[in-house]
Amino acid sequence: MAKENSVDLAAAKRIALVLASMGAENASSIYKHLADDEVEAVSVELARLDYQPIEVVEEVLNEFYELCLTQKVVTEGGVDYAREILEKAFGQEAASSLLARITKQLKTKSFDFVRKADYKNLLAIVQNEHPQTIALILSYARSDQASAILAELPKEKRVEVVERIARMDRAQPEVVKSIEHALEKKFASLVTMDSMEVGGINYVAEVMNNVDRATEKFIFDELSARDQKLADLIKQKMFVFEDIVNLDALSIQAFTKEIDPKDLAVAIKGSTQEVAECIFANISSRARESLQADIEYLHNVRMRDVEEAQQRIVSVIRRLEQEGVVTISHGSGGDEIIA
DSSP: OOOOOGGGSOHHHHHHHHHHHHOHHHHHHHHTTSOHHHHHHHHHHHHHOOOOOHHHHHHHHHHHHHHHHHHHHHHHHHHHHHHHHHHHHHOHHHHHHHHHHHHHHHHHHTTHHHHHSOHHHHHHHHTTSOHHHHHHHHHHSOHHHHHHHHHHSOHHHHHHHHHHHHHOOEEOHHHHHHHHHHHTTTSOOOOOOOSEEOSOHHHHHHHHHHSOHHHHHHHHHHHHHHOHHHHHHHHHTOOOGGGGGGSOHHHHHHHHTTSOHHHHHHHHHTSOHHHHHHHHHTSOHHHHHHHHHHHHHOOSEEHHHHHHHHHHHHHHHHHHHHTTSOOOOOOOOOOOEEO
């Protein structure tokens, strides 16, 4: 049996090891700062905790100490100061890893109330705010919340918000605190953070991957008219239905086996000839004949149904990419009736 090390341990089990090493009194004071689900998960691990080799315990405690030290120097001196101190103490690679973990933790504390809120409540609060303020708030929201809110905003404001999120790089602590305090009357929260990455191209691409096809098309049409280069940069980080032409044969064969044939027929009915030919060329003769028959049978298909089918297919492709089954190579609305 392979020897277990701290990397093999789940996060809750590592926390349980730290708490067990602290003693009951200190551990109970830590519990006061944990959420209910965290208390439950850690308590289960504490109850299950059995003998651990001394080297594993020491490794977990050292990791905990290093993270505590990192958070302390970040809070007191800022990220640049912390990097300098940590590189001297642990080396460049370890310092970068520690800073990445801590800044991510700090960011998740910021606007924590936003991520827990219902998107309709958030929409009621942010919809009348300036696009820059909405952009900052959505940069801290979950991508599904941001997508839902984006779809509900007035069309002109949608594009402005997307553009501002994409251009966002770092937010000053006083700006973040000011906005949080303004929302604090309805969502109690406190932020203690240094300047860190928010928004940006990657984030807005993730948001756009989750909006409906009609919203996606409108935003890109408008954004392309304003700034074609920015629109292209966002698209390069995304995968949209038309990008199927960039998939290899094995990837096309893999995703077509995973989706409802009816969805594929409806999606192709409203797609470009290039996409249709690409799919037909990479499936078996029997599957091609069946698919062509399904497409010919379709009449008066609503564009909304096409967009929904295409979005379901894209979701399957993205899932398969995460599972390593599909390789994606990124390339640079209404109820329309398709006869």
